[in-house]
Amino acid sequence: MADPDLDFTSGDAGASATYPMQCSALRKNGFVVLKGRPCKIVEMSTSKTGKHGHAKVHLVGIDIFTNKKYEDICPSTHNMDVPNTKRNDYQLVDISEGFLSLMMDNGDVREDLRVPEGDLGKEIESKFAAGEEMLVTVLSAMGEESAVAVKPMTK
């Protein structure tokens, strides 16, 4: 669901969705593409076959959008794809039919993001119902986007 307006405002039009990195240079809590999905690395360990073998990296990642767990193991000399990720804060202006209405820096309003599932979604809805003004943090990577955090507007 690529939004043409978004590319225009974010200033990285044409940037590739991923870039390569040597496996050993990845870091825990960083990002990596596993099975075609953008993941946050939650576990990273090395092992070798036999005492004189070369290092292999064992990666466990969690899909940053679906929270599904993926694993991979590869020689530490290999290059892995790392997703380009972005986070932006938008002011929440409305919630309707399970979608957030968010105001962007240029004043335009986008209405294409779902209220996230789970506690965070409930929190957004209840605070909105209570009339609080909020900023919603939106994470984007590989052409997908999702709300991942919320905080009150600072006056």
Add this chain to the structure above:
Amino acid sequence: MMAAVGAPEVISQLESAAKVLMAPPSMVSTEQRQHAEHIFLSFRKSKSPFAICKHILETSKVDYVLFQAATAIMEAVVREWILLEKNSIESLRTFLLTYVLQRPNLQKYVREQILLAVAVIVKRGSLDKSINCKSIFHEVSQLISSGNPTVQTLACSILTALLSEFSSSNKTSNIGLSMEFHGSCKRIFQEDDLRQIFMLTMEVLQEFSRRENLNAQMSCVFQRYLALANQVLSWNFLPPNLGRHYIAMFEATQNVMLKPTESWRETLLDHRVMDLFFTVHRKIREDSDMAQDSLQCLAQLASMHGPIFPDESAQVTYLAHLVEGLLNMINGIEIEDSEAVGISNIISNLISTFPRSVLTALPNELFASFINCLTLLTCSFGRSAALEEVLDKDDMVYMEAYDKLLESWLTLVQEDEHFPRGCFVQPAVQVFNSYIQCHLAAPDGTRNLTANGVASHEEEEINELQEDDRELFSDQLASIGMLGRIAADHCIPLLTGLLEDRVTRLHGQLQRHQQHLMASADPGTVDRKVLDDLYEDIHWLILVSGYLLADDPQGETPLIPSEVMEYSIKHSTEVDINTTLQLLGSPGEKATSIPGCNRTDSVIRLLSAVLRTSEVESRATRASLTELLSPQMGKDIVWFLRRWAKTYLLVDEKLYGQISMPLSTAFGADTEGAQWIVGYLLEKVINNLSVWSSEPELANDTVELLVTLVEKRERANIVVQCENWWNLAKQFASRSPPLHMLSSTVQRTLMKALVLGGFAHMDSDTKQQYWAEVLHPLQQRFLNLINQENFAQICQEEAVKQEIVATLEALCGIAEATQIDNVASLFSFLMDFLSSCIGLMEVYRNSPETVNLIIEVFVEVAHKQICYLGETKSMKLYEVCLTLLQVYSKNNLGRKRLDVAAEEDQYQDLLLIMELLTNLLSKEFIDFSDTDEVFRGQEQSSGAGRAVSAADVVLYGVNIVLPLMSQDLLKFPSLCNQYYKLITFICEIFPEKIPQLPEELFKSLMCSLELGMTSMSSEISQLCLEALSPLAEQCAKTQEKDTPLFIATRHFLKLVFDMLVLQKHNTEMTVAAGEALYTLVCLHQAEYSELVETLLSNQRDAVIYQRLADAFNSLTASSTPPTMDRKQKVAFLKSLEEFVANVGGLLCVK
């Protein structure tokens, strides 16, 4: 209550309750179960249940009910002891014993419980003169002489129960009496009754050892008495005149060395005792269970020491007999697997217990046979241990035995000046040879060979958590290294020859592979078996060489071992220095191809054998054969070189009485040799970092070698003269491949090394140029980036983020390089960055990983630098930290995160903030700043007045942290420790700020202290206690009553009082608790008197009352009225020690 009901009703009630308890979980509800449990509990608490219990025992058929009846009797006897008629106790005991005797078919657990009741009665009665319990030994000895195995087993159970009860250990029942009582019982018991038990046991063993054939039942009895003997010999003897406070601690029951009192002299110095155990062992050694006990008895006898020996000659006689017995036992038998550990325990106890003078006083021949036997045994256990490894056994008995023996060798040879000169050389050669043989592949060695000579070769998955052999086997290697030094004449040339041979073969093998690859170009066809065998050989040879040539002491300058130095000196007259240098300087050539190579210094030749290995590795990488190499071997090489460089490079002649010419010529200060080797090592490091970026451990070992080269000024001076060093610096600053592919920790350490190198001696132009190469690019790139107009737009781009992360990592590395003589320039450099970093906090407020890294920079700077900073500089740092906290707080207020990371990681920022605050506070403890001595010339006048103080920053930070620290978070050990460290620091350093805290904050701080004191680990409890004195002093200073802090301290008085007086205390805590108690007493004298009064009024025994009252009086005598005066406080602490020694055992109850 129970008494009102008739006996049959009680029994049927108990029996149906038992049925419920014994039923499978699916059959009964939780409520039913709880109800049943309650019935038994109240039954056991009923008053004088003796008649009904006897009735139950005689009539009920339900085992569990019998068990509960026995328990009820035991508990009631102890509870009602003073009220009971002495003869009714006596008859109760007789009843129980007779009961058991008449019912040989009782369930074991019922029988043991009844015997436990008997033992408790005997123990409780042993201090009561009016009742005679001695008759039990007479009865038991009659049981033993009955010859009936069942009865004899029963007798053994009685004795075992008595032993456990009197041992005053964790096996002892809880009978609600003072520790002093337990201790006194034990002391009386060990002088007389214990010996009687031992004699009875010996008689039984003697009797059995004479029998020709033992049937199964007999040997079962035999085994139980053997175990009993072991229990006696493992008795933790209470010394006759040690302070009472010793009693207040329960003693260990494991790994106790035998230290009997003098009264045991006649019994245990009788040779027949030891002979009996040797005889017994010979008889039962094929039964692995029993053999363990008999060997353990012998090991206990081998650990015997203390007042039992009247003089040294008695010790010599005893030891001689022991050694003779041991040699007779071992010689001519094939040792069973199950005997290995036991035998090694005997030897290791004997060597560590008996003084050297006693060992050397043994007859020469006997001593020689003993050493010979030890040598053979060590070699044999070593071979069996290697077999165990091949078979991948779970239970590595030979490995354990081998470790023990090698440890004993280390004890022996470390004090070899006491022994005849050279007496350990031949044994050392043999043990060393066998170790090498076990670790080399066939045909030279036996590695991976099973007993029948079949090679096994398995590739297993090894994860990063598995320790490297150099740590896993460090104890073994240290012993083998030490033996190698003792026999240096043999071992150093042996290692050199083997290593040179393997390197030549490795070289040839790699060349063949290269030709093969050029022909077929398919790396998949390479057979790695031969290579892996060579790598494994080289691996062990390098490890042993490293441990032989050098030590790795923590925190001090390692010296060349004296044996190695003497060895080099001894041969220096036969050595040709020039050939030696030529050999050293040509690692690319075969050592044996150099003319005159046999007239070179052997110590240097061993080093150069490792350099040759290193050279083959480097050349292979250049020939694109990296994939065929072993990263493990790479690690071994740099590990060795680092260990070697610390000890030998630029050897300081002043540290040695005499020095070897070859060593000082090759590696001394201002020598070409030293310069050459520094250059060589540097090249190695650079090569490794580019080739092995994908091997994290190897890269790490490599960069640690680099740090070793520059952390000492003398070495760094040579390093910075190398062109390669400058190339490395430039390359790293340009952040281009391959260095930027290294893991972040390696990059950090590399930065640290580059900064350390910058403080070597250079002329000022060079120095300026150096910093221009190393630090300025970092600053320049960073400023260029963040000052770009569109930074706000591009900051999320991956390339930008990476640049930022790399800069932050580098800043951490720079902070890590701080030393007293460079802090001035590094601080100024880093300060410029810190303010920009705060700007980044704002920009990257949504990426926790970047925020954490920013905070980490502050943590590192505070950690490494604050102790050197003077007032003005500190204030600058406080200010910038305060701003950081403000930004952090603003961005995190009310934030709710959807974070997929593991829980503990989510709180990484919290942990870092607490670490930062603690580091800032640490200045109050460790302060090396000498009114800005190190900043002389840079400092402006500091009269501007303190704008921000440490207290402001820290309390501001605590305001952020405290509300976030929930009880759940305290379950994470890292968070918990850091949190308590922080809050107790605050109480100690800024007590005056505590009363000013907002009410909620104050309350949660006090709750945290109480929680920490009462229900956390002893370390945290101690921290909290230390926080109390300053708080109480603060109250005393302000003189205000009824403030929240005043009321809180009153509560703490009761807590500390109970802790010190009533609970089993940990002696380490007494001082902290005592100090806290004293200041609290000063503050709340009336409440303290009340606590004492209450405690005394609860005492019914007049004697104890008086003792306690006196003790409390003398506790405060030297400090009446108590005032916050240091001298009085010290006096109080001293009296407290006596108080605890005197009555601590009385009040502490088990």
